[in-house]
Amino acid sequence: MRYEKPQTVAEAARLLTAEKGLTRILAGGTDVLVQLKAGMVEPELVVDIKALPGLRSIVSEAGGFRIGAAVSGAQLGEDAEVRALWPGVVEATNLIGSTQVQGRATMAGNLCNASPAADSVPALVAAGAVARIAGPGAARDVPVEAIPVGPGKTALKRGEFITSIFLPARPARSGDAYLRFIPRTEMDIAVASAAVSLTLDEGGTITAARVALGAVAPTVRLVEAAAAAIVGTKLEDAAVAKLAAACSAACSPIDDKRGTIEFRTEVAGVLAKRAARIAYTRAGGQA
């Protein structure tokens, strides 16, 4: 295995493209090093992207924030402005692993690890976040939901890697939230999870919403029918019931020791319901 720490994006892309064997990107390393240790992957080349310009910074852009791909969960959680604009995204990211893992783990890495149970990803999808991808060609921007294509698999092509994740500006009276179910209070992997982002008009009626589910399908799932169920409502009980039903209908989970199909399907709806209520309150609505 070779280790390289390039100083420019072009050099990183060149290294990754030139290597014929298996390559891995190293940002926080909290997934990659575990895979190396277990012998799950034996890369010829590891490219550490932490020295690339902007990869460790959070920058205001067009009313939103560009989060460098090597920004750790701890760094993100300390940013009061990001927390104020996208509290659901920050709380989801900060649920990943321990304090030690937060010191290194990144949202971009969580996205590229492509686990269906990734905590930050439903919140990013609900937020309408956009990943910026560098590679041998020109940089391109892709909605985060298009990155994972199956467990452990991404849509990134050979030589490509994420350099940042953009959290967009949002209108006044907006809120987001993320909830997961785990059998204990900390340090576990989501059995089911839900993220909701929404915007209200002055009267408290929902004008726009995005709902995403985790751990109930091969990839994190954007559920448009669930969003449609609450747009135009003030999150009355009937609307919330429709939201939960739409979420459960969108589930196609696995059955394993951590949760049955029935349990995950039911709980995804319940979590979406509760996350919607939190998002609604954060947006200033009177629930």
Added chain:
Amino acid sequence: MSISVSTTVNGDAVDFICNPEESLLDALRGRLGLTGSKEGCGTGDCGACSVTLNGRLVCSCLVLAVEAEGAEIGTVEGLASADRLHPLQQAFLDHAALQCGVCTPGILVAAKALLEKNPDPSDEDVRYWLAGNLCRCTGYDKIVRAVQSAAAQMRSA
């Protein structure tokens, strides 16, 4: 392929040679003889290998040794000064907050990082912060009490 790494550990400039796949934990223990950091799981679950990397608490088993280039590392060996234990170390002894001791160095490093960030944590704060440090002996109560005792002492110092 061997790589030469120049880094700072507990304030001292050090150099070592390592392999690209070697973890920082292995380099600390095997190359530098700093065996305070322990390997419990090797997968970032137990926290026995906790160190600070540029001030940030991390599992040294999940850091490549080459990533230490130009960085500042803090390990349990840096807690005591000369012949004087750190208040956390003394509190762990006074409160019998350890039995076998394998988790203790990681917990001390993690607790020190907590108290630097939050000198007056609640018990809940301590428990959440240390959730990634597993102890199979004490049941945690004595650990939390020791951290709180050290925190109180450090606040009044």
